[in-house]
Amino acid sequence: MNLDERKQKILQAIIQDYITSAEPVGSRTIARKYNLGVSAATIRNEMFDLEMMGYLEQPHTSAGRIPSIKGYRFYVDCLVKPEKVTxxxxxxxxxxxxxxxxxxxxxxxxxxxxxxxxxxxxxxxxxxxQPGSRLKYIRFLPLDHRRAIMIVVTDSGQIENCIYSKPDGVDVDELNIVAEKLTNFLSGVPMAKINMDMLQQFHDDVVDDLDLYRTAFRSLHRAFRRQxxxxxxxxxxxxxxxxxxxxxxxxxxxxxxxxxxxxxxxxxxxxxxxxxxxxxxxxxxxxxxxxxxxxxxxxxxxxxxxxxxxxxxxxxxxxxxxxxxxxxxxxxxxxxxxxxxxxxxx
Incomplete structure (x- = not known):
């Protein structure tokens, strides 16, 4: 339900007062401090409506109201105008x-x-x-029979690594074929521009065996996130x-x-x-x-x-x-x- 102009002004006044005071706001306070052109009784009725609509809440037994999350959302989306920096x-x-x-x-x-x-x-x-650093290469090193270490190196010398759980029946040589393809696909790309959409494009264009590559994507994404x-x-x-x-x-x-x-x-x-x-x-x-x-x-x-x-x-x-x-x-x-x-x- 849309709020009419009067309800919007009252909601805005309540939120602005609560931001300043951190205390529940009553109708008399709004009538006294804000020139809305209506009586405290009218404001009280409008506040009740706003509460019923989910824009305000009444903490404990106080006569005052505070904004709800829905109230703040409406305030930010529809009522706030960014202030100029002084x-x-x-x-x-x-x-x-x-x-x-x-x-x-x-x-x-x-x-x-x-x-x-x-x-x-x-x-x-x-x-x-390292803003602006670019991917140099990706490589896998053996850890044990179930896991490998994925190494990600940038042109600035930055090195990130993460543990990679190998799919059944896959050895490190096969993983390094994956790494070589990923390196060729992403080499020279700024680290800040590498995202899951780009990795999905790699999957669509290059990958044949989804089971072999799925975990590589997750591990590679974790490595990039750790950058x-x-x-x-x-x-x-x-x-x-x-x-x-x-x-x-x-x-x-x-x-x-x-x-x-x-x-x-x-x-x-x-x-x-x-x-x-x-x-x-x-x-x-x-x-x-x-x-x-x-x-x-x-x-x-x-x-x-x-x-x-x-x-x-x-x-x-x-x-x-x-x-x-x-x-x-x-x-x-x-x-x-x-x-x-x-x-x-x-």
Whole structure:
């Protein structure tokens, strides 16, 4: 059901007030603080309707309401207009990166720390360890009668390996025939551009024996995923949020943030693609129970048309969406500019 204009304005006012106060919002508060041109009684009736429609929730016995995940989703999709970055914020970002770009690792680490400093939320940056590096070769080494080691080497000297479970009756020589074909197919391709679609194309064009290659695809994909490096900032900022005063809840989230593979999966979304410069996932859309009442705002950054990774802000669902979306888009563009100049100077 679509919301009429009055319900939209009331929902927007409630969410904006709750973002600021972290307290359930009542009709009198909305009538007093927001010039909506209707009485508190009318607002109260509209709030009841919004609750029945699933956009608001009533915690315990409070007379106030808080936004539901559905309410936040409507707010982000239909009501939020990204805020322009202020001059002070621009100055902070530009100053933050001065003399801090001696190598790519520093660029990404300072991106995470700088954005966390501005947003007061957790910031995650996930990227390849060596942006622009290209596949050199793939090789299998024997481990035991059931397993082999897949070695992936890039032109920058980076080496990744993973354990490969051999199909029954297949020896390492046969696996290295697979490796040679994969090497010929992918040699010289930037690591950042290798994805499952490309491996599927290899399967369609080259592979004859599906059983022989299926596990190779999975192992190769894991090796490519491990090329990614994760940078974090602002973890301790969460302790200042009312949502994380519960020790067990905070502990669960902190434990999750220490697991790099889990965090990488948060940012590595192989689902529906979007042309939006910044995307937002709210609550259960994150698909992880420790952050079921959190939101992730993320953007993909590139340099010279090569995708280098993702930058994201993670925090309570009660986030400053308009401000953070604007900041994230600005930071993405700023980091892209730095990376392109860094690579041109190499």
């Amino acid at each position: 001059n002070d914020e621009k100055k902070f970002v530009e100053t933050w990166f001065q003399d801090k770009v001696s190598d790519v690792d520093q660029i990404f680490q300072n991106t995470a720390k700088g954005l966390a400093r501005i947003t007061h939320n957790v910031t995650l940056v996930m990227t390849s360890q 990614q490096q994760l940078y974090k900032g602002g973890t301790m900022e969460l302790l200042n949020k009312p949502e994380f005063k519960d020790v067990d809840k905070a502990k669960s989230l902190f434990t999750m943030l220490e697991e790099q593979d889990i965090v990488a999966n948060i940012l590595h979304d192989e689902g529906e693609q979007t042309d939006k410069p910044v995307t937002v996932r709210i609550g259960e859309e994150t698909k992880l129970s420790p952050i079921n009442d959190c939101s992730i705002i993320e953007a993909t950054f590139t340099a010279n048309d090569v995708v280098l990774g993702k930058i994201a802000v993670l925090g309570p669902a009660r986030m400053e969406y308009a401000r953070i979306i604007g900041l994230l888009d600005f930071m993405k563009q700023h980091v892209t500019h730095i990376l392109e100049h860094y690579q041109d100077d190499k």
